[in-house]
Every structure is written in C-alpha cells, then in structure tokens.
Amino acid sequence: MSPLNVKTKSRLSSRVQDIQPSGIRRFFDLASSMDNIISLGVGEPDFITPWNIREASISSMERGFTAYSANAGVLELRQEITKYMYNRFDVDYDAETEVLVTVGASEAIDIGCRAILDPGDEVIIVEPGFVSYSPLVSMAGGVPVSVGTRIEDDFKVSAEQIRAAITANTKALMISFPNNPTGAVMLREDLQEIAVLAEEHDLIVFSDEIYAELSYDNQHVSFAALEGMKERTILISGFSKAFAMTGWRLGFVMAPPDLLAAMLKLHQYSLMCAPTMAQYGALEALKSGMDDVERMKQSYKQRRGFFVESFAEMGLACHMPGGAFYAFPSIKATGLTSEEFAEKLLYEEHVAVVPGDIFGAGGEGHIRCSYATSMDNLQEATKRMKRFVSKHL
Amino acid sequence: MTDKELEILRIIEEDARIDLNTLAKMTSINEEEIKAILKKLEEKKVILNYSTVVDWSKVPQAEQVTAMIDVKVTPKRGVGFDEVAERIYRFTEVQALYLMSGAYDLQVVIEGKTMQEIARFVSEKLSSIDSVISTTTHFQLKKYKHDGIVFEEGEEDRRIVVTP
Secondary structure, X not given: OOOOOOOOOOOOOHHHHHOOOOHHHHXXXXXXXXXXXEEOOOOOOOOOOOHHHHHHHHXXXXXXXXXXXXXXXXXXXXXXXXXXXXXXXXXXXOOOOOEEXXXXXXXXXXXXXXXXXXXXXXXXXXXXXXXXXXXXXXXXXXXXXXXXXXXXXXXXXXXXXXHHHOOOOEEEEEEOOOOOOOOOOOOHHHHHHHHHHHHHOOOEEEEEOOOOOOEOOOOXXXXXXXXXXXXXXXXXXXXXXXXXXXXXXXXXXXXXXXXXXXXXXXXXXXXXXXXXXXXXXXHHHHHHOHHHHHHHHHHHHHHHHHHHHHHHHHOOOOOOOOEOOEEOOXXXXXXXXXXXXXXXXXXXXXXXXXXXXXXXXXXXXXXXEEOOOOHHXXXXXXXXXXXXXXXXX | OOHHHHHHHHHHHHOOOOOHHHHHHHHOOOHHHHHHHHHHHHHOOOOOOOOOOOXXXXXXXXXXXXXXXXXXXXXXOOOEOHHXXXXXXXXXXXXXXXXXXXXXXXXXXXXXXXXXXXXXXXXXXXXXXXXXXXXXXXXXXXXXXXXXXXXXXXXXXXXXXXXX
C-alpha cells in the first residue's frame, strides 16, 4: 500500500481517462429517473426477434451445441452470410478467409481499428455518426478526425469535404449509410466519388452497413460492391437491426484476407468466438428470416411516413431519411440547443429524444428521434412535441 | 390489385379504426384517394367487415362455448358440397364453415351459450340434414391465439429507454 502523503499515479490508463463517457449515458440516467415517458430515444427495433430464430437457438442448445465454435464463427453461418451478402448486396466474399462473425458490429469496428492503426494514424469519421467510432479509434491509438454533414445536403458526405480533412497521416475513412442518427443514405453516384478519393489517397474504408436492409426508397449500395473497393474496404454488418436481434450481440465483418486475418487474431485472443447459440439463431435468420425482415421494413416505412410529416406540422425542418429508423429534425427554429431542447422536452412533456450533438460534428441543432416504437406512442409523442414546439417557437 | 390497395389492406387488417389522416401519412397517399380505394374494395367485397376481436372469456355475462365439428357429407351431383354448405351456414349459430381436404369434408365452427345448446344443434339440426353422414364434435377449451392475436400476456416493451 502506498503512503498517504505520496501522490500516486492514477490506476487508470491515460488513454481510457482521455475518453469521454457517452453523452447517451447522461440522457439515459435522466430519462430513467422519470415515469410515464414515451421514449423516442431507443436505438433498436421495437420488434422482438422472430420466433423461428429464437426457436432455432433454443433447439441448438437442446441438441447440445454449447461448446466454442471456430474462432471465425460456425462455418455454415459464414457460408450463409456470404450467400446472403452476395444475393442482397452484390458483394462476393470467401466464407473461409474473408468473413468473421463478431460480438456485434461494435466489436468489428473495434478490432478493425486495432488491426490497422499505429499511433498517430488519422481516421476520418463522417458525422453525425454512431457514438462508438471516435472512442474506438482513440482506444486503438489512432486520431479521430471529424467531418460533419449537413441537413442541406440531406446529411450526405461529399468527396470535397473528405478531401479537405486528409493529411499525410490519414489512414482510413469511416462511413455508415444508412446512417444512425440521421437516416441518410448515399446513392451509387454519391459513393462513387468517395471511391475515387479512397483510391487516390490509398485509404482503408470502414463501411458500417448495419442498417442496409432498412433502406426504404432505393436499393442499398454497398461500398464494397463498387469497382476496386473490396480490396480496401472493411465491410461491417450484423443481425441486430434487420432481424431485430440486438441483445444477441451478433455481427460480422468482411474484408480482404490480410485484414481479416489480423482481425481474427485480435478476436481470437479477446473473445475466442461469438456465442454459439446466437450463431445458430442467426443461421436460421438467414435461411428463413427474409419475409420477417420485409414485414418489419414495411412497418418502419409506414411509421417513417407518419412521423416525418408531423415535423412539418410542428414547424421543424426535417429531411426525408432514406433508411434506418431515425428522423433527425432541426430544432434551430426554437433557439434552443440540442441538449436544452431534449432536456426541456423530457421534463415538460415526458418525451425522450437524443440530443444531436452527442453524435459529433454537424449534430448540434438537431435531435434524434427513433420511430421504432408503436403507432400509438408515435401519435402521442408527436402530439406532445407539437405542444412543446409551439411554446418555444 | 395495386400496391397502394395492398398496403392499405395490410394496415387496416391490423387496425380497422385507424384514422384517415394517419393512414394518409403512413402511406403517402392522399385522403381522397384512400377513401376511393376503400370504397372500391368494399364494393368488390374484398373488405367485408370492420370487426373487433373480443376476448369473451373475460366477460362473465357472455360466457359461451365454441365447438369445431367435423362433418362428413355426401356431395350432390351438379352442386357438389355447396348446397349442403349453404344449408349449414345459414344457421346463425354457425360462426364459420370451411370445406376441408382430408378425413372429413366440412368443418363447422359453432358458438353457443352452453354445451347442451351445442349438443342440441348437432343432434337436431346438423345430423338431421339428409346428406350428412357423420359428425365429430370438439369443444374448445381455451383460446390462446385468434386471428393472429395472442389472448394472454401482451408483449411489453422491454427495451431500455435511451440507447445509442
């Protein structure tokens, strides 16, 4: 034990201390302390995992599939994943050397960063974006560099914006479309110019396509499907959003063999393998879950229609989100900051939304509202928000 | 049938009471067009009724018994099963009637106040029809799910209130 009069070094690493806790956390604590709230703050489907998937997982346990799987995941599942990704998104990967089943897409981002970053390497992160990107880059020793998108551009990112952030240290680019929190999508021609830039500057591109199935107006285009991009893409996806399997913690990453082997090394030391019973559920999801995906997608699309129109009635500008299940309206007309808006809305009307600034650059002045909740909740929430906004306009 | 008609049918099958304004926003079809679509589907008898699913077992005054009766019949030349089916479905006690493949021909769903009432229906009305050869009556003991709706526990929202 160290003497009391000696100032000891913190037992925590400076790297961890430098990372800020997620702003989501503070809001979660606030919202949890109140009763009768309607939450539009949930970043996951409101459906329960379809029964056939749950049943398949239960059955796998009954049959005794409770041991470790191969590090990269059950081979049959990896084969189904490659088939599915080929059929749905026109990307062609080898199940044995280019696919790794991870513990959620988050793990894939984590090991992807750790696999490629040396201290000081910069990663351009397109924001607003998922809250984990920047901390995961930092924890891997890299330097996150934000590029903010804007409502005027429907929250798409242009090659120009990215080019302006490139330095001699830029190693990689992190994009995610359909986007959480904006719901933005990028069409083939939008992605094409990014591809040219990636080629030009020899960037590795993390493309987090976890919301790919939830594209409502256009067929999703995978970044890895663009000509020449597979070689430099770390394609990340998973089962959470499309199949309503968030709690199963099951994602996957697809990448060229050298990158994948490096990620597999990290995965094998820190996790060994993704939970076997979850993998058997996922196998069933891919084999017979597409009708359920379509059913849920239709339902989100209808709720999107209802929800986005009601912002116009409130007098808040909102772009039409092409995917995911979030609307990201501007609240600038109220003169409040995102945090003030969200906090007051919670206290005055008991509706929980997430302030946009916690999703990084370009998020301030917006709030993220998830429409993955029942129509009854959406109707009541929009009624309350209308009342709230009319008071503050 | 158009995609728009199909989408509207799918939504109102789940919630017949949805208001026009909400339906219009959900589908991006304007209210006038929705009205016209509904009218057309009603006229074409695609939409037959806007009914309510009630769990009568929770209503003490309305206790009732439901039975499914398997009926074997002799089909008639020229009209097949349709004539005898019509004789059966005209009884108000008959809630549903299906022509089946397999071990029997018609399945009759009957609702009555008591088992006796149903027994009387079977022996006096159903069995006495000329072309009915035999009947097998099964009483429903409990309704778990009906018309896609689970009767017992509602599935509550178990998600935590704010997540990334």
